[in-house]
Amino acid sequence: MSPIGILLDVSSDARLWREEIFGPIALIRGFDTTEQALGLANDSPFGLQGSVFTRDLAAMLRFAD
Secondary structure (H helix, E strand, O other): OOOEEEEOOOOOOHHHHHHOOOEEEEEEEOOOOOOHHHHOOOOOOOOOOOOOOOOOOHHHHHHHO
16 A cells, blocks of 8 residues: 655645646645635646535535535
């Protein structure tokens, strides 16, 4: 089994952030505002995967919209 890579605070101009990764790697990045998080998530010409983990149902619905 291949090890899983978890990378923290990857710059948004890094190749890993901008292109699809074919491997068990997760990029994790914090944010200060919902708008900043959505901007980071949508800053790609590709339909890459993104996830939101929260206990706040209203916040989840805002992200889903």
